[in-house]
Amino acid sequence: MDRQHRRLAGECADLRERLAQTEDRVEQLQNTLQAVARETGxxxxxxxxxxxxxxxxxxxxxxxxxxxxxxxxxx
Ligand SMILES: [Zn+2]
Missing domain, CATH: 2.20.25 (N-terminal domain of TfIIb)
Structure with missing residues (x-):
């Protein structure tokens, strides 16, 4: 693998990691939102x-x- 390919592979891994963190965050927010909605009518x-x-x-x-x-x- 040449340097550019290694750099792209690294960026791709970073993006996958950030996407996974974002998905976790969205799920946490959805759960929180539903609970807050229930409690506030x-x-x-x-x-x-x-x-x-x-x-x-x-x-x-x-x-x-x-x-x-x-x-x-x-x-
Ligand atoms: Zn609006």
Whole structure:
């Protein structure tokens, strides 16, 4: 293997490691989010906000809303 191939293989291994860490982190956040939602009376966490795409929409008291951009509407 020449130097460039070794460098690419190293970068690839780094990316795989970072991806695995990110997947673990996402799973931890999903579990935490579900628990927090249950404890705060949020009925469900749905699809991404179409307006800002920076958060998932929440459903509480029959209202769908985005906690990031405050977009909201009645379900
Ligand atoms: Zn939004």
């Amino acid at each position: 949020i009925a469900s966490v749905t699809h991404p906000c179409r307006r800002c795409e920076r958060s998932l929409l929440l459903v509480r008291d029959g209202q769908l809303y985005c906690p990031n951009c405050r977009y909201g509407r009645t379900v």
